[in-house]
Amino acid sequence: MSLLEVSDLGIEFGRRRVRALDGVSFTIEPGQRLGLIGESGSGKTVTALAIMGLLPPNAVVSGSVRLGGDELLGLNETELAKRRGNLVSMVFQEPMTALDPTMRVGRQVAEVLRLHAGTESGPARERVVAMLAEVGLDDPERVADSFPHQLSGGQRQRAILAMALINSPDLVICDEPTTALDVTVQAMVLQKLDEALTSSGAACLFITHDLAVVSQVCDQVMVMLDGRIVETGSVEKLFTNPEHPYTRGLVATARLDQVAPGQRLPVVEDFYSGGRR
Amino acid sequence: MKRAQLVTGLILVGAVIVAALISLVWTPYDPIQVVPGQRLLGPGWPHLLGTDGFGIDIFSRLLVGARTTLIVGIISVGIAAVIGVPLGMLAGQVGGWLDQLVMRVSDVVYAFPALLLAILLASVFGASTLTAMVAIGVASIPAFARVARAGTLQVVASDFVLAARGAGTSRWGIAVRHVGPNIAPVVGVQASVGFATAILAEAALSYLGLGTPRPTPTWGNMLRDAQQYLFVAPLQAVWPGLAIAVAVLGFNLLGDGLRDYLDPRLREVP
Ligand SMILES: Nc1ncnc2c1ncn2[C@@H]1O[C@H](COP(=O)(O)OP(=O)(O)O)[C@@H](O)[C@H]1O
Numbered sequence: 001m002s003l004l005e006v007s008d009l010g011i012e013f014g015r016r017r018v019r020a021l022d023g024v025s026f027t028i029e030p031g032q033r034l035g036l037i038g039e040s041g042s043g044k045t046v047t048a049l050a051i052m053g054l055l056p057p058n059a060v061v062s063g064s065v066r067l068g069g070d071e072l073l074g075l076n077e078t079e080l081a082k083r084r085g086n087l088v089s090m091v092f093q094e095p096m097t098a099l100d101p102t103m104r105v106g107r108q109v110a111e112v113l114r115l116h117a118g119t120e121s122g123p124a125r126e127r128v129v130a131m132l133a134e135v136g137l138d139d140p141e142r143v144a145d146s147f148p149h150q151l152s153g154g155q156r157q158r159a160i161l162a163m164a165l166i167n168s169p170d171l172v173i174c175d176e177p178t179t180a181l182d183v184t185v186q187a188m189v190l191q192k193l194d195e196a197l198t199s200s201g202a203a204c205l206f207i208t209h210d211l212a213v214v215s216q217v218c219d220q221v222m223v224m225l226d227g228r229i230v231e232t233g234s235v236e237k238l239f240t241n242p243e244h245p246y247t248r249g250l251v252a253t254a255r256l257d258q259v260a261p262g263q264r265l266p267v268v269e270d271f272y273s274g275g276r277r
Numbered sequence: 278m279k280r281a282q283l284v285t286g287l288i289l290v291g292a293v294i295v296a297a298l299i300s301l302v303w304t305p306y307d308p309i310q311v312v313p314g315q316r317l318l319g320p321g322w323p324h325l326l327g328t329d330g331f332g333i334d335i336f337s338r339l340l341v342g343a344r345t346t347l348i349v350g351i352i353s354v355g356i357a358a359v360i361g362v363p364l365g366m367l368a369g370q371v372g373g374w375l376d377q378l379v380m381r382v383s384d385v386v387y388a389f390p391a392l393l394l395a396i397l398l399a400s401v402f403g404a405s406t407l408t409a410m411v412a413i414g415v416a417s418i419p420a421f422a423r424v425a426r427a428g429t430l431q432v433v434a435s436d437f438v439l440a441a442r443g444a445g446t447s448r449w450g451i452a453v454r455h456v457g458p459n460i461a462p463v464v465g466v467q468a469s470v471g472f473a474t475a476i477l478a479e480a481a482l483s484y485l486g487l488g489t490p491r492p493t494p495t496w497g498n499m500l501r502d503a504q505q506y507l508f509v510a511p512l513q514a515v516w517p518g519l520a521i522a523v524a525v526l527g528f529n530l531l532g533d534g535l536r537d538y539l540d541p542r543l544r545e546v547p
Pocket residue numbers: 013014020038039040041042043044045046047056058
């Protein structure tokens with residue numbers, strides 16, 4: 001049985017029922033890492049939020065999302081809250097705003113632990129500090145005692161990673177976790193994510209708009225365009241033999257090393273310029 | 278600049294608190310007992326600020342008045358905050374018709390003059406410190422509900438609440454752990470400003486005879502007493518007036534200063 005089975009997922013927003021997602025189907029096996037790539041506004045975040053059950057009330061969802069065989073769509077908040085942070089967790093795009101400014105970072109991580117395990121504060125502290133160290137924070141004690149505004153973006157994003165990983169969920173959804181970080185920090189965070197996923201054996205849905213990033217973490221990739229999945233395959237296949245014109249554009253823009261000096265840099269529009277609904 | 282406000286506010290409010298505390302253990306003269314031979318003395322020695330129309334030491338009455346003022350402030354702000362803040366949080370977090378209901382009722386209470394409520398309560402139960410406190414407290418509920426609701430809406434829409442929900446936090450947990458601490462600064466500011474309003478309202482009610490009755494001294498009923506000697510002993514009205522001004526200014530400055538100080542994002546990195 002697949003860990004996650006999404007079938008014919010559709011999302012419409014508001015009274016005018018604007019379609020954000022249409023007939024999206026995919027599965028994730030235990031321990032599998034699946035990339036989801038697409039330009040801004042293509043529907044990546046709403047896909048993630050639909051799995052988490054975190055879509056705003058004005059969203060109308062259709063289709064099916066099964067986690068470990070259980071249908072998630074239509075579950076109430078209490079049932080969803082039991083699974084969130086425990087079976088499935090999510091890392092959000094914006095590290096600057098995803099932490100509560102009034103709460104020390106260590107407490108925020110410990111909170112996730114407490115919510116699902118009911119751990120006492122003593123051993124919780126140890127596990128929090130150990131988890132912060134595991135995601136590559138040099139001074140985990142100090143980070144645990146800091147407020148978010150006292151930390152850099154990279155430190156915060158690693159703390160958020162620690163929150164997502166501390167209950168050893170079966171599935172971790174990462175929504176452009178490194179987009180807001182600069183390149184060197186980005187590489188380090190990705191490496192720690194890779195290590196942590198490997199050691200816990202968690203599956204991952206990794207969302208990005210950057211093909212170069214996805215190849216660092218994932219083996220399988222889906223390409224999303226205007227709320228539909230237009231191509232699926234291994235990272236290698238996508239790089240060597242992209243089928244959809246949009247994917248070809250993505251590959252060309254990710255392979256800037258192949259551009260001769262003085263030549264104009266390729267953009268996705270050179271390959272795919274529309275067909276929008 | 279903001280720091281100066283906070284410090285000035287703290288000093289003025291501190292002075293009122295100290296006066297109230299001193300009055301608990303010591304006053305230069307009896308603040309209640311009428312002394313017929315000592316009426317309407319001017320400032321000097323041994324009656325620092327002189328005596329009133331009953332021959333009572335004005336300084337002593339001012340000290341005890343500070344106590345009444347603070348008690349009225351604490352209780353009425355307490356009533357308003359304890360009822361208003363949870364209502365505002367509920368309205369902001371649940372939304373929908375409940376939000377509509379809470380806000381419309383709050384509008385009605387807001388539009389209803391506090392003075393009318395005070396007259397109503399005083400005519401039913403007899404004017405007392407308690408009726409004044411309840412009238413001021415009830416009239417201040419909408420201000421707290423609005424501030425709490427606005428803050429809650431902002432917090433609930435934030436990324437960190439979405440992240441907390443994503444980590445499995447329940448609605449109740451969101452309210453207690455995230456909304457509460459994040460709206461605490463604005464509620465604190467509202468409390469301080471509400472304190473100033475309550476002091477002013479208490480003085481007005483006592484002045485009109487709708488609050489604490491004689492012989493218990495309050496700054497409001499001291500003004501009322503001084504009124505009939507306005508041309509004979511005008512300074513008598515100045516002292517309680519000054520005390521009211523100091524307290525109101527102090528709590529307003531404190532509120533403004535707190536606004537910045539309580540925001541952890543603006544706090545300096547240690
Ligand atoms: N709360 C919302 N209300 C209305 N439309 C929304 C909402 N959230 C997202 N959308 C729409 O859904 C589409 C997909 O958005 P999103 O999933 O955020 O894209 P991205 O791939 O950049 O993450 C966009 O067209 C966006 O306008």
